[in-house]
Amino acid sequence: MPQRQRLAIIGSGNWGSAIARIAGRNVLRYSDVFEPEVRMYVHEEMIDGRKLTEIINTEHENVKYLPGIKLPDNVLAVDSPVGAAEGADLLIFVLPHQFIPNVCNSLRGKVSPTARAVSMIKGVEVRDGQIRIFADVIEELLGCKCSALSGANIANEVAQDKFSETTIGYRAGDRATAELFFKVFDTPTFRVGLVEDVAGVSLCGALKNVVAIGAGFTDGLGWGDNAKAAVMRIGLMEMKQFSMDFDGVKSSTFTETSAGIADLITTCFGGRNRKCAEAFVKTGKSFDVLEKELLGGQKLQGTETAREIHTFLKQRGRLDGYPLFRSVYEIAYNDGAAKDLTSKL
Numbered sequence: 001m002p003q004r005q006r007l008a009i010i011g012s013g014n015w016g017s018a019i020a021r022i023a024g025r026n027v028l029r030y031s032d033v034f035e036p037e038v039r040m041y042v043h044e045e046m047i048d049g050r051k052l053t054e055i056i057n058t059e060h061e062n063v064k065y066l067p068g069i070k071l072p073d074n075v076l077a078v079d080s081p082v083g084a085a086e087g088a089d090l091l092i093f094v095l096p097h098q099f100i101p102n103v104c105n106s107l108r109g110k111v112s113p114t115a116r117a118v119s120m121i122k123g124v125e126v127r128d129g130q131i132r133i134f135a136d137v138i139e140e141l142l143g144c145k146c147s148a149l150s151g152a153n154i155a156n157e158v159a160q161d162k163f164s165e166t167t168i169g170y171r172a173g174d175r176a177t178a179e180l181f182f183k184v185f186d187t188p189t190f191r192v193g194l195v196e197d198v199a200g201v202s203l204c205g206a207l208k209n210v211v212a213i214g215a216g217f218t219d220g221l222g223w224g225d226n227a228k229a230a231v232m233r234i235g236l237m238e239m240k241q242f243s244m245d246f247d248g249v250k251s252s253t254f255t256e257t258s259a260g261i262a263d264l265i266t267t268c269f270g271g272r273n274r275k276c277a278e279a280f281v282k283t284g285k286s287f288d289v290l291e292k293e294l295l296g297g298q299k300l301q302g303t304e305t306a307r308e309i310h311t312f313l314k315q316r317g318r319l320d321g322y323p324l325f326r327s328v329y330e331i332a333y334n335d336g337a338a339k340d341l342t343s344k345l
């Protein structure tokens, strides 16, 4: 019998914990394929005088980031990325994107080159005038192959087994890895689709967050559903246009998968980026303050991505082709008036 695969989850926030619940159950369902214990990296913090790792390991609940949902007993919280990843064959990266460089650096040289990873991170890295999806960052830093998973997946709904779909984007010729990750994630209420497009899936997940900020602005302004639909349509066009420069990106990923159009819809109606952007217009408070006040320790991804994309496009003199991305940035960072959101569209 082939060796069973050991799974590690690098991250334990709102989505990380929802995913740990699914993966923890599925490794037991496919006990011939996977080792039963799933280690999950938890960035340690104290909650009412107790360590979060200790709470998760005794009460089987992430009381801060996914309260009210029980995690399977075979999910073990570990307080370091190295401790979680040690001996793992399959690694799931599910952290807010700003923490990935540090975490990956701590894992350098400690992950087997035959291990395989999947990135669930909705963000991009912009550095020295270059842009990279996190599946590429992880591959380069750790030397192991990395796919991407993204979709219309509000974590709290998934954690309650409300129906949703998701998409795994895999590397050219590496469907076998995607099929293994399919077994880790697919359930009757969390249906996994596979596409050979790791960059398209990753970019959909990152860029929809910028559009969601724009959609939240329309909510804050009280502009109604037609305006929000227009922002979403233009946003989808800009997402596609931006992504077509990347190798192997398929137009159908944007229009036919959960990672594309479906995630854009859910995020513009039910996501945290939308919620904070609405409050930004209504209260005049900064996004940093709103993140703390409204998200209980969870992290916004859209504002940072709007800034990173703006930097990248400006350096290349391409801002004029992206009026929505540009307006979102101007309003979020440059004291632009929210009412001017559509004036240049």
Ligand SMILES: NC(=O)c1ccc[n+]([C@@H]2O[C@H](COP(=O)([O-])OP(=O)(O)OC[C@H]3O[C@@H](n4cnc5c(N)ncnc54)[C@H](O)[C@@H]3O)[C@@H](O)[C@H]2O)c1
Pocket (backbone or CB within 6 Å): 011, 012, 013, 014, 015, 016, 017, 042, 043, 044, 065, 094, 095, 096, 097, 099, 103, 120, 121, 122, 123, 153, 154, 155, 156, 297, 298, 299, 300, 301
């Ligand atoms: N929450 C969702 O509904 C959802 C759904 C799909 C995808 N995603 C994406 O998944 C990724 C992870 O999101 P999430 O919701 O699990 O996280 P989150 O927003 O709940 O973020 C909090 C997490 O960050 C950790 N953290 C805080 N400071 C840290 C540090 N210095 N180093 C390392 N970790 C630190 C916290 O311990 C916690 O686990 C993001 O890219 C997000 O866009 C989220």
Ligand SMILES: O=P(O)(O)OC[C@H](O)CO
Pocket (backbone or CB within 6 Å): 122, 151, 152, 153, 154, 155, 209, 212, 263, 266, 267, 270, 271, 272, 273, 274, 301
């Ligand atoms: O809450 P948001 O805005 O980070 O979006 C959550 C998920 O990405 C929706 O699929």
